[in-house]
Amino acid sequence: MLTTHSVRNILILVVAALLASWSLVGVAATNDSLPTADPESVGMSAERLARIDGLTRRYVNEGKLAGVVTLVARHGKVVYFDAVGTANLDTHTPMAEDTLFRIYSMSKPITAVAAMMLYEEGAFQLSDPISKFLPKLADLEVLNDDGGRSPARPITMQQLLTHTTGFSYGFDPNDPVDQLYNEEQLLEARDLDDFIERLGKMPLKFQPGSQWHYSVAVDVTGAVIERISGQPFDVFLRERLFEPLGMTDTFFAVPEAKRHRFGTNHGWNHERASLEVLPVPTYPNYTDTTFFSGGGGLVSTARDYAVFLEMLRNGGRLDDVRILSPKTVELMTMNHLPALVSASGSGKQPALTGGRTGSGFGLGFAVVTDVAASQVIGSLGEYSWGGAAGTIFWVDPVEDLIVVSMIQLMGSPWPLRNELKVLTYQALSELNGH
Numbered sequence: 001m002l003t004t005h006s007v008r009n010i011l012i013l014v015v016a017a018l019l020a021s022w023s024l025v026g027v028a029a030t031n032d033s034l035p036t037a038d039p040e041s042v043g044m045s046a047e048r049l050a051r052i053d054g055l056t057r058r059y060v061n062e063g064k065l066a067g068v069v070t071l072v073a074r075h076g077k078v079v080y081f082d083a084v085g086t087a088n089l090d091t092h093t094p095m096a097e098d099t100l101f102r103i104y105s106m107s108k109p110i111t112a113v114a115a116m117m118l119y120e121e122g123a124f125q126l127s128d129p130i131s132k133f134l135p136k137l138a139d140l141e142v143l144n145d146d147g148g149r150s151p152a153r154p155i156t157m158q159q160l161l162t163h164t165t166g167f168s169y170g171f172d173p174n175d176p177v178d179q180l181y182n183e184e185q186l187l188e189a190r191d192l193d194d195f196i197e198r199l200g201k202m203p204l205k206f207q208p209g210s211q212w213h214y215s216v217a218v219d220v221t222g223a224v225i226e227r228i229s230g231q232p233f234d235v236f237l238r239e240r241l242f243e244p245l246g247m248t249d250t251f252f253a254v255p256e257a258k259r260h261r262f263g264t265n266h267g268w269n270h271e272r273a274s275l276e277v278l279p280v281p282t283y284p285n286y287t288d289t290t291f292f293s294g295g296g297g298l299v300s301t302a303r304d305y306a307v308f309l310e311m312l313r314n315g316g317r318l319d320d321v322r323i324l325s326p327k328t329v330e331l332m333t334m335n336h337l338p339a340l341v342s343a344s345g346s347g348k349q350p351a352l353t354g355g356r357t358g359s360g361f362g363l364g365f366a367v368v369t370d371v372a373a374s375q376v377i378g379s380l381g382e383y384s385w386g387g388a389a390g391t392i393f394w395v396d397p398v399e400d401l402i403v404v405s406m407i408q409l410m411g412s413p414w415p416l417r418n419e420l421k422v423l424t425y426q427a428l429s430e431l432n433g434h
Contacts (some may be wrong), residue, residue: 034078039058044426048426049079051426056085065309066085066089067407070406083095088264089277101302102286109365124157140155168181184201192291197245219295253274253289265277267409305404335367390408
């Protein structure tokens, strides 16, 4: 039987434990990190935001998409969150706000943030050669036009984070470097160590720093993070980023208990003019994952990703959790491409930025440098990226907006991003600061 004294001691211990947990650095963000608000209270029109419904439902009703989840937030408050259509065409599971999506290259900004956390700790400088952390990449060569090879200049961390390394992706069957990537089955490596071992045998497409070319550079960044931190990349992300931010639905391998929320992936059959369910690929398969691809391996939800973006919009902080300094976020979201570097010939870019003028590139993000040249409504300094299955996001620091749109359609032929941008910005009734 507990005495009054015993109960008092137990309560003291419980309170002490709670106080200790609250004082921990990196305590998880609260569940109301993205509260909802009436659109009018943040200078947006509910009536005009409803036009997004017409867009997404038209795509689904016409059979062009299986389903869509769209989230719009302004001033840190969600004003639009809608799920339309079907998540799984095999089981006919309806799309839901917590449906899990293959975000593919939207993994890249997450990896870039993880790297810059280490940058803030003094673990590297942007001018450091990557061979400082990955010695197997110390003696790379460039493939010349005549088929010969010449020594490559050292690749820097800044080049790694801006896709100016000379690495490629293996998407072009007519390109000799891409052919070698496919022969080596680079993206089917066992783990990041095996990946770096294979990559070290591959020539570069060009001298580092001379061009912009979409590549496996972000997977290399994941390997750098492993070497610097001494932790497996997935553990680093979970402990240092996902758990502190409360991102409980973002991972490389989908837990068995959550697989019912993981939908099918699709392609567009141009001959039949219809969607088709794609088979499970060798990479990534999202079960028993050992190759943690920072460039394309993560699964997430619209809300989880919006929490990540809200942290960035808020200068690297979410509630009481500080991930990055505002100055670091500023550095990441400015244009790092010098005028001589071309953003053309970029391989299989997400449709979101493919060949678009008016954009530069920061440390992990495309950055709008000329709104008029981009030929779509937006703001100077807006930063964004997308994934191969059509997932897209953008953050607008001028209008204090974040937008996430999740679909699962490889190589989407639809202009969904531009249409969604128009319908988001036309719903603004007040400009920020006016």
